[in-house]
Amino acid sequence: MNGNVCVIGLGLIGGSLAMAIKHEHPDVNIVGFDRDDNNAHLAKILGIIDEITPSIEWGVQEADLIILAVPVNETERIIAELANMNLKKDCIVTDAGSTKGSVARAAAGLLDKGITFIGGHPMAGSHKSGAGAAKRQLFENAFYLLTPAEGILDSDINRLKEWLKGTNANFLLVTPDNHDLLTGVISHFPHIIASGLVKQAEHYSTRNPLVSRLAAGGFRDITRIASSSPEMWRDILIHNKSVLVELMDNWIDEMLQVKDLITSEDRVGIYRFFQEAKEFRDDLP
Ligand code: NAD
Structure with missing residues (x-):
């Protein structure tokens, strides 16, 4: 052209x-x-x-x-x-x-x-x-x-x-709204979790310096996106507010269920949690 x-x-x-x-x-x-x-x-x-x-x-x-x-x-x-x-x-x-x-x-x-x-x-x-x-x-x-x-x-x-x-x-x-739902689920919300994991590690590292030294391998992989531009991600969260608030509510429910499974040492439930996640993950294109 x-x-x-x-x-x-x-x-x-x-x-x-x-x-x-x-x-x-x-x-x-x-x-x-x-x-x-x-x-x-x-x-x-x-x-x-x-x-x-x-x-x-x-x-x-x-x-x-x-x-x-x-x-x-x-x-x-x-x-x-x-x-x-x-x-x-x-x-x-x-x-x-x-x-x-x-x-x-x-x-x-x-x-x-x-x-x-x-x-x-x-x-x-x-x-x-x-x-x-x-x-x-x-x-x-x-x-x-x-x-x-x-x-x-x-x-x-x-x-x-x-x-x-x-x-x-x-x-x-x-459509624009469908875009925001799709990207909220597969990109924006995972970004919040990645940054949250890093902040959790930071919190514990003040008490235990080995946290930073050992935060290699898998931890670095799943938190790589937490190094992105804070300005860009601030804007993304604010502009996709309603989708992200709904996803956050669902996530909190899910984590409370996992917490219950751990507290009650529900071996079957914990296995099912990981198995279901693994099946969906393995089937992703
Ligand atoms: P970037 O920080 O690399 O580039 C943005 C540029 O815009 C900077 O050079 C900045 O100086 C300039 N800028 C900011 N405000 C301006 C203004 N008012 N007038 C002129 N220039 C201005 O960021 P990026 O990663 O290229 O992101 C740009 C857009 O692309 C964002 O909307 C982001 O949501 C989107 N996006 C980013 C990614 C990613 O992974 N980085 C992926 C897809 C889409």
């Missing part, structure tokens, strides 16, 4: 998307904006973008595709600003945020102005951030959820997929 792309937020995700787009569509001109000047310059030096735009307003006016890859709070704020800027009529606006319901509601203003907004969530990443961590192949074979509002044309969804073809991701269409 030919044309202009504007990437706002040149971190891990924005940078990786820009690289994948450039690889698939070498003739495209990619301009980028980041509130952190050093990061924007790094993205330019690394060849992730062709030009730094001095402002969002300047960068988006000729864009055929606008990608918002900033924390979700900022996404909502910038979407509201975009609704009052001069955009090309057939421009597509997408985002990369990890929650979609509140972004979809914020995008209603853009849709009212006839601008196509299609929410997106490339489901790959890492605990690293910034342009220096960006990789062209980050999304290879990962799921890439798209959350178009009702009424968005198939031709526009296909145009966005064509733009993003270089990610080699598997695109799936879901």
